[in-house]
Amino acid sequence: MAFTLATWNINSVRLRADIVAKLMGEQAPDVLCLQECKSPVDKIPRDQFTALGYTHMVARGQKGYNGVAIFSKIPMVEAGAEDFAQLGHARHIAGRLENGVTIHNHYVPAGGDVADREVNEKFGQKLDYLTDMRDAFHASKPEKSILVGDLNIAPREDDVWDHKKLLKVVSHTPIEVEHFNDVMASGGWADVTRNDIPDGKLYSWWSYRAKDWDAADKGRRLDHIWATGDIQNAAHSSRVMRAARGWDRPSDHAPVFATFDV
Template structure:
């Protein structure tokens, strides 16, 4: 019997500060699995009770005080949790699990990379490129069907930003970052689920800066959040949503949730 698996991914920008928004997302969307990035909390004080009350009894956490942090909360069993240190400095930016259906689920928070797109002037930018390169090497070795989700902090297509011309030299959309993410995608022939369901050049943004007083007025968005799937899962993908209204919730994250559905 085929089951539909609903996976949500969201850079929440502090799970404790925005726990009410997480509750609202669960109430409205009822995902089977919720992947969070930038949780900003140690595993020992993660607000697990809320998720237990909502039926998310399976947890895989990789937290860090005040910074970074990722979590997978699930109503379906999780096995074989693992962490990759793609940042190569111990930062909590990845957590992965295996689902009973045989799919591996990876949740990643790629570093933003600072403000200057030059690794010689800005070590953070170099760390970001190296992070993506380590992900690329990992992708080349994958031998099982995998879904990877999270905040990749790169908007790869010209139509993934409000203005390609204005942002071509701005970190997240520079040619060197786009080339790095393209190599990552090609390393496993990853399917970009978002663009499978919202084909380019259709508008599709997942992030709007806090600096904008009215994000809806100027709509200066970028597609920084992604969901990718192994090529063998192509016929299992059934739906994808960008929950843009969440950007208008009370004290929102600057990112909005993504949801994909798979027949497993």
């Protein structure tokens, strides 16, 4: 079975329901994973998405913050949710498709503004979340699985607009990249996007603060699609839909796509 998956930090699914519907209508991914939904589950505008063929949903939500959801045209059942770092946040949901593939949708904490856990509690929470992810994958090696989401780390030098300038900026610091790579290694994950697009600058996030984000192009690749080793070779056709960053009342993130023949 071939299916196309997209992941997108939507920055409020209720505020931006129309551009979610636009993506569903124009791009029609079989599975759409959203982060930062900022909505209780019962307030997600599910009927609008069901009308477009997304008849299956698994989600975790909370009012005004965080929140993750997976919408699917393919039959899907919930496959668990974890509270990594015991934050009490809605940051993870998993769904299992009828072909047995499990999709993990994560919204990793952003980590605040200062890359020092001694003075910034949020940075410590981010590192602890990643450590718990690593330990969970060490304990139970995932198989036939995909991990997506806003992981809030741009790991490679060409995942940011200026490597040297961002080395001390949260999302690209060496300690975050080390934690990111540890998580990937612990589960035997492969970076699907970079397997398909191995070279060159690649971003999925551009700050709202930039007056002309497109021309300035000071982006970071914070949104990721991974696959376990047993299905990584089934992935192809990766892309970042940069144009969506320029839609009406956009998220500051762009959707990331990949197709799997599993």
